[in-house]
Amino acid sequence: MDCELTLPRRLPWHDGTWAALQTLKQRNVHAVLLHGARGIGKKSLGFDLAQAALCEQPQADGRACRQCTGCVLMEAGSHPDFRFVLPAALAALRPGHAVEGEDDEEAPAEAEEPDKHKRASREIRVEQVRALADFATVATHRGGGRVILLAPAEALNAVAANALLKLLEEPPDRTLFILVTDALDELPPTIRSRCVLVRVEAPQRAVALQWLAGQGIEDPEAALAAAGGAPLAALELAKGAALDPELRALLLDLLERGDDADAAEIARRIPREVPLAASLALLQRWCWDLIGCRASGSVRYHPRQQASLARLTGKSASDGLWRWSDALVQAQASREHPLNARLVLETLLLQYRDCMNSTH
Ligand SMILES: [Zn+2]
Incomplete structure (x- = not known):
């Protein structure tokens, strides 16, 4: 199976947000909504948080050990108590990961009706959320909790958002929902109100430049400028040049x-x-x-x-x-x-x- 795990982890400018998230853990929060500018690593932070929640030997600062079985399964993209929910067309492209209730969209036909294609490629649909309800009601596989990462949350269509709302209103036992968005205003207020909102700050320019240099990028200034100040987008641009x-x-x-x-x-x-x-x-x-x-x-x-x-x-x-x-x-x-x-x-x-x- 092609398995590309290129998501940068433990980004240095997330340290402050990480500390805030640890206090939430003590409060037993079941739904977190990470929001902030595009390209600053919110999904990366979501993954860090999910892995830490499923880590079987977490470190003193609450971070994942990245060595236990739970952590290794997460890194391999195959932890049985973790679900990553993303828009349908991309979910359907995942090899061996058929999404319940999805049409077969592996190779959209040229003659496909355009509106249908548009919906499929942009939205998180209700079938995906219903599958979560099933996932959240069976016993966990590794005896810990379960985690659902959903991104981008603004991709939920209206019906799917309603189904998710029901789950958030009566949260399944020992289940952490992590929603990620860079379009907070586009989320229904009902969803927002059921989550603890955590704003993820963009890095200072100097921090972003230092991080890019540490990734082996030759001209961090140019890359950051071309990406409008978003370091993860800058990294992509620089990699693409190579x-x-x-x-x-x-x-x-x-x-x-x-x-x-x-x-x-x-x-x-x-x-x-x-x-x-x-x-x-x-x-x-x-x-x-x-x-x-x-x-x-x-x-x-x-x-x-x-x-x-x-x-x-x-x-x-x-x-x-x-x-x-x-x-x-x-x-x-x-x-x-x-x-x-x-x-x-x-x-x-x-x-x-x-x-x-x-x-x-
Ligand atoms: Zn671990």
């Missing part, structure tokens, strides 16, 4: 050809093993260039492909590009979870082709 030249050329060729590359060719040419984070970063920059080219004629990341970008901009619909951008952001947000990287990439390239088709 994509293997052969794979980079292959992806750029597929992107430049737009809808000239057919589905069979895309499936054939993507290698079995692909570094997902770096590949997604390339697609994201391509998408930004297309959107920039459409808006102002400017190309920031791929000046050598300016002519192709201009041609593709003329063929693509703006709303299609924005939907693709959303899908890329979601894929990046979920990349720490075991995903079939090749299938994720193929699906996103097919969706990109559809942007081109949309004006035909």
